[in-house]
Amino acid sequence: MSKLKKKSELEPGAIPFKSSKEYETGDWGITYPKIDYNKCTKCTLCHFFCPEGAINVREDGYTEVDYRYCKGCGICSHECPVKCIEMIVKK
C-alpha cells in the first residue's frame, strides 16, 4: 500500500485509509483449523460461514485456510457436514 497522504493532498471527503489486510489477526486464536482433503466434498460451506473471509476457494474447488487472518473461532469445524476440519491447539 502507498504511504499515508498529507491533509493538504487529499480530495474533499477522503480519509487516508490503508487496507486492513495489513493488520493480520492470525495470532488472536488459541486454536487453528486443519482440513482433511481426503474427506472434503468441496461443498464450500466453510467459505460462506467464515466470519473473516479467511477460507478461500482454490482453482481445483477445494478450500484453503489463510492462517494470516484466521482467529480460530471454530465455526468451520463445527458446521462442516462431513466433519473434515479439525481444530488444533497452538503450541
Added chain:
Amino acid sequence: MSELTLKNLSKKPDLICPGARLCSGCDETIIVRLVLKATRGPTIVTNATGCLEVATTSFPYTAWDLPWIHSAFENTAATASGIEAAIKAMKKRKEGPLSNFENIDVLAFAGDGGTYDIGFQALSGAIERGHDFTYILLDNEAYMNTGIQRSGATPFSASTTTSPAGKIFLGKTENKKPLDEIIIAHALPYFATINAAWPLDVIKKTRKGIDINGPTFLHAIVPCSRGWRFPPEKTIEISRLAVQTCIFPLYEVNNYKGKTTYELSSPSLSIAKRPETKKTVEEYLKQQGRFSHLFKPEINKEYLKQIQETVDLKWSILLDKCGI
C-alpha cells in the same frame, strides 16, 4: 454473475477484506460478506455506529473494498437517502462523478440500537419518501459494542448489564419491540428476514431487495458470542435454532399496488408443513448464558411457559398472514 448458486458465488471475491477487529466467531461479518456477494456492480455502503463500524474501520485501516460512509447512530437511513438523491441529481444534470454509472446500489447497515431505538425516525422517514436503498438490520439484541446494555430488541427475560437477572427481576421485564410489523406497516415494496445459517437464502433475498426499485428492508438475526454468552463456534448453530424454534421465522413480504402478501421461506415453510419438527424454546435458551438464570439453580417453568406461549402465538399469527 450469471446465476446465483453457491458454486458460482464462492469464486466472487469478498468486498469486505479480512483483518477486521471483530470478536472471533462474530456473525456480523458473515451476514455482511453474504450480502456483499449479492451486489450487482457499483455499490455505496453507509454504516451506522456500532460494532461493525468500530471494528472494521480502526484508523488508519479499513476493511471495506468499496465506497463507505460512516454516519452517526441516528441517521443511517437519512445518509442512504442522501446518497440516492445525489446519484439522481448527478444523472439528471449529466455531470459529476456518479453520473457515468448506469446502476448504483445503495446499502445501509445498522445494528439494533441504530434501528429499533435511535435511528428509527430517520428510517421511517426514508421509507415513507420512497428512496431506492436496501437497509440491512444486524440484530444482536443489545448494545454489544458499549458493553451489552439492553435495547428495544432485547427479548423478554434476557440478562444484560442494564437489566441484570437478580432475585426480584429475572432479566428484561419487557418484550421485544415488534419492529417487523412496524416496518411492514409502512407498505414498503419488499421486506424479508434473513439468517446466516442459510447462505443462499440470504444472497437471493438480498439480490431481490437490490433489484426492486424502492426502499427494501432486511432483518438479520446476529448471535453475539460475547453478549449472548456462548462459545464462538456455536454462532451458526444458535442462529439456526432461532429459526427451528420459530423465535425468528424466515419470511418475505411483498407489497404490490397496495396489496401486502406474506410468504414463508423454505426453512420455516417445512416447519409449518410438519409442526412436529418444531423445537421447543428451551433448546434455544439453554445454550445461552444470558438465559442461564431460567435453568439454574432450578428450571423456572413459569417463565419458560410464558416465553413458549408468546412464541407460539406470534407463529400462529404469522401462519394466518401467510394463509397456511
